[in-house]
Amino acid sequence: VADALRAALAAVVGDAHVLADRELVAGYERDWTGRFGGEARLVVRPASTEEVAGVVRACADAGAAIVPQGGNTGLVGGGVPRGGEVVVSLARLDGLEAVDPLAAQVTAGAGVTLEALQGHARAAGLAFAVDYGARSAATVGGMVATNAGGMHVVRYGTMRAQVVGLEAVLADGSVISRLTGLIKDNAGYDLPSLLVGSEGTLGIVTRARLRLVPRLGERATALFAVEGAEAALELFAELRRHVGSLEAVELMFREGIELVEAEGFGSDPFDVPHPAYVLVECAARTDPMDELAEAVDALDVRDVAVASDSNQRAALWALREGLPEAINQRGVPHKLDVSVPLATLPAFADAVRERVAEGEVVLFGHVGDGNLHVNVLGLDPDDETVDQAVLELVAEHGGSVSAEHGIGIAKARWLSLTRSPEEIAAMHAIKRALDPAGLLNPGVLLAAG
Amino acid sequence: VADALRAALAAVVGDAHVLADRELVAGYERDWTGRFGGEARLVVRPASTEEVAGVVRACADAGAAIVPQGGNTGLVGGGVPRGGEVVVSLARLDGLEAVDPLAAQVTAGAGVTLEALQGHARAAGLAFAVDYGARSAATVGGMVATNAGGMHVVRYGTMRAQVVGLEAVLADGSVISRLTGLIKDNAGYDLPSLLVGSEGTLGIVTRARLRLVPRLGERATALFAVEGAEAALELFAELRRHVGSLEAVELMFREGIELVEAEGFGSDPFDVPHPAYVLVECAARTDPMDELAEAVDALDVRDVAVASDSNQRAALWALREGLPEAINQRGVPHKLDVSVPLATLPAFADAVRERVAEGEVVLFGHVGDGNLHVNVLGLDPDDETVDQAVLELVAEHGGSVSAEHGIGIAKARWLSLTRSPEEIAAMHAIKRALDPAGLLNPGVLLAAG
Numbered sequence A, B: 001v002a003d004a005l006r007a008a009l010a011a012v013v014g015d016a017h018v019l020a021d022r023e024l025v026a027g028y029e030r031d032w033t034g035r036f037g038g039e040a041r042l043v044v045r046p047a048s049t050e051e052v053a054g055v056v057r058a059c060a061d062a063g064a065a066i067v068p069q070g071g072n073t074g075l076v077g078g079g080v081p082r083g084g085e086v087v088v089s090l091a092r093l094d095g096l097e098a099v100d101p102l103a104a105q106v107t108a109g110a111g112v113t114l115e116a117l118q119g120h121a122r123a124a125g126l127a128f129a130v131d132y133g134a135r136s137a138a139t140v141g142g143m144v145a146t147n148a149g150g151m152h153v154v155r156y157g158t159m160r161a162q163v164v165g166l167e168a169v170l171a172d173g174s175v176i177s178r179l180t181g182l183i184k185d186n187a188g189y190d191l192p193s194l195l196v197g198s199e200g201t202l203g204i205v206t207r208a209r210l211r212l213v214p215r216l217g218e219r220a221t222a223l224f225a226v227e228g229a230e231a232a233l234e235l236f237a238e239l240r241r242h243v244g245s246l247e248a249v250e251l252m253f254r255e256g257i258e259l260v261e262a263e264g265f266g267s268d269p270f271d272v273p274h275p276a277y278v279l280v281e282c283a284a285r286t287d288p289m290d291e292l293a294e295a296v297d298a299l300d301v302r303d304v305a306v307a308s309d310s311n312q313r314a315a316l317w318a319l320r321e322g323l324p325e326a327i328n329q330r331g332v333p334h335k336l337d338v339s340v341p342l343a344t345l346p347a348f349a350d351a352v353r354e355r356v357a358e359g360e361v362v363l364f365g366h367v368g369d370g371n372l373h374v375n376v377l378g379l380d381p382d383d384e385t386v387d388q389a390v391l392e393l394v395a396e397h398g399g400s401v402s403a404e405h406g407i408g409i410a411k412a413r414w415l416s417l418t419r420s421p422e423e424i425a426a427m428h429a430i431k432r433a434l435d436p437a438g439l440l441n442p443g444v445l446l447a448a449g
Helices: A002-013 A022-026 A049-062 A114-123 A140-145 A191-195 A229-242 A254-262 A289-298 A310-328 A342-355 A385-396 A412-418 A421-434 B002-013 B022-026 B049-062 B114-123 B140-145 B191-195 B229-242 B254-262 B289-297 B310-328 B342-355 B385-396 B412-418 B421-434
Strands: A040-044 A066-069 A085-089 A105-109 A163-170 A175-177 A203-211 A218-226 A246-253 A276-284 A303-306 A334-339 A360-366 A371-377 B040-044 B066-069 B085-089 B105-109 B163-170 B175-177 B203-211 B218-226 B246-253 B276-284 B303-306 B334-339 B360-366 B371-377
Touching: A002 A040, A002 A049, A022 A040, A049 A066, A049 A085, A049 A163, A049 A175, A049 A203, A066 A140, A066 A203, A105 A114, A105 A140, A114 A140, A140 A203, A163 A191, A175 A203, A175 B421, A191 B191, A191 B421, A218 A229, A218 A289, A218 A310, A229 A246, A229 A276, A229 A289, A229 A342, A246 A254, A246 A310, A254 A276, A254 A310, A254 A360, A276 A289, A276 A310, A289 A303, A310 A360, A310 A371, A334 A385, A342 A360, A342 A371, A342 A385, A371 A385, A385 A412, A412 A421, A421 B175, A421 B191, A421 B421, B002 B040, B002 B049, B022 B040, B049 B066, B049 B085, B049 B163, B049 B175, B049 B203, B066 B140, B066 B203, B105 B114, B105 B140, B114 B140, B140 B203, B163 B191, B175 B203, B218 B229, B218 B289, B218 B310, B229 B246, B229 B276, B229 B289, B229 B342, B246 B254, B246 B310, B254 B276, B254 B310, B254 B360, B276 B289, B276 B310, B289 B303, B310 B360, B310 B371, B334 B385, B342 B360, B342 B371, B342 B385, B371 B385, B385 B412, B412 B421
Parallel strands: A040 A085, A066 A085, B040 B085, B066 B085
Antiparallel strands: A105 A203, A163 A175, A163 A203, A218 A276, A218 A303, A246 A276, A246 A360, A334 A371, A360 A371, B105 B203, B163 B175, B163 B203, B218 B276, B218 B303, B246 B276, B246 B360, B334 B371, B360 B371
8 A cells, every 4th residue: 555655656746756765754754853753654745736736636545644844943843744644845846936026025935945035035125024043944835834923023923924825735635826916805715814824734835925025224233131021011112112113022031141141152241130131123224223222212221232233233133042052052941932912921921930940941032922932941851741831821821822833743732721612613623624534734733633 | 483583682682682673674784885785584783792692593593694794884795684684783892992002902892983993093192004985884893804905005904914813703603712912823723814804604703803003193195197007006116115104005097087076076286187196195103205205206207296284185185085986976886896916907907998898997996905996987787797897807817806895795706707616615615614504694705505
């Protein structure tokens, strides 16, 4: 039977693109954290939408479960096999069409990396609005499937806000397509919106029509020292009110700054230690420094360091960007990507520190989105007691168990903490409607049921 | 049987809010164009989400079809009965919670009018991003259900982009709710996204959590005279590149200006007639006139009139806002709200004028969205030959048969012109999954099938 499927897949994509060799397959079987993975039945590498459709039909005929895989940068196990699935790698769908300067849009294949997309937009005098650390490997298909977030959401929204249209292969091998770039298109249910964030369980994204934003050449960066999360939120609210060029507002705490310094990734620019730090970046067509400086004068903060050249800007950003790496230097952390309503963020941060009695808590996040990355160091990575405790706190504070990473395998059992039985029933109904045999990424997002 | 349903509904909402009297019911039975409507079995006016859920359960038990109704300002017959349905008016769900200044969000009941929402946001120093002519009557629930657009989409997106979360009653009477205002919430399928634009066929929206935007006090308005649609698009592209404060870009043609002048709604500020007119509005925290003036100097246009006070601004806007009214003075027009890819807009406009041999064509629209309102005057309103011809042209140009008004009853038969059989099959599957008995707004959006 396995050989029949292999032959059927080879007939679609060519023999060279159906991998069964254990060594070749290995690279597709584990995620980069090393936490998730399993044996793949086969790895298939289609090169076009038609080939993806053929692959899905062949798998459907064989009753073989499919795991779609993009850049394999996910953190919740949604893009690697659990054991026995066919991995469909979208890496070869890396076509990037010419930028449409009139619409300020581009059509990109699922396998295009974020970095390639950014460069392509820049070359056309525009920019792509989503950005985050995994840019060299993360791909458009995965970004759509997980509704990727990142640092600029406060200005531009998540991936959802960038998707003008999608092309995707459904579980029956049919292809749906909306790639003409219509901003206003109220003709029927918005299937692209349903697919964004569905983590490969409802369809396989093959191409996306994406909006581009103006390329803003002038930047201003400042690091604010504040009393704590409450003060950070007030700072954010004031900046949003007065500074139209606001692009990123990142929150760190004392423990994070100390960790980054200890691990040599950056250094605190202030003479005395402060409880919390807010890194602010502005971008505009004309120098946003005046606008930022004017706002700063009116703010009541402990201290502020303003970058006046690109070296100083890089030094301030090193504190934030070095933080995940510094954390990893201390062993395998418990990492929980969550969000809470802005008003409850300070109470939530306090509650986490209080509830997690053992282990070292390092919090950071995107303050404007209510998105905190909760890291707990020094505990057994396989004991999920702390994860459970933190996610229960999230639910108590009206938050979401996943802000930007998705549910994947990692959090499927906790979905019910922040989604009601009625919502989960509706999700199951939609899943059954579009994938009655349960072939697409089974076990991801929705636990079997 | 009818009496049993009436009693069941009265038990939910109280006798006074179940209307059967023909005179009282009449106001709910026809749309404001007079084109769509039919007899309602009953009209029910629930006052809370729980009552809506009770109403839906009672109707489900009786197998009675439901037509949800908001402000009844729709243009495609999606909110009025076709004959024999229970009309569920959401007008009494008019609660407006306090603005959350930290999150810059508000929770509004389905029955809140756009005007009330705008005033509420303004009082908190913020603004609601969507605006259009029917603001005094259009309600939040209807705006969500139809993914309302309007004049500011070029800057802020459609209603979809304003919806942070929703509360809705599904066809089985269950209530789903996401009202905590999370910007990043990747925990399962985004049910609110699916409901936006579903025209009451998948659920009844009862409350919405909406983002608010900064209130921008400084405005600049200019009317450009250009050669035609091609030049209008070039103008738009240049303005978007250089003018960050761009908020509305409206396109009119010679025939529209003449009509508005003839009907006394406004007057052309230029000394000589021009083929096309682009009305531009900018808004910012600080006076956007410099930014606009600088861009104007670099532009190659036939002429430009810049408003320097609020009277002049109103005079320029009168040309655009008077246009629909001026059209109505000439009898019942054929009105088609469509969108096409920006690059094909000029060719589409030419093709419409060429294809429509009889009748007088008046085109206007939101040029940045590719959204044209095609009006044909002087033909029999009941003969849909011209509608069919125009919508076929839309399909040929890669556009959508509905830009911002939705499909409703009016265009259900034409959905297949711009949606593929695979897309329509997926829509039917979703509809069957969430409303297996077909109780919610039958015949709207999807033709029976």
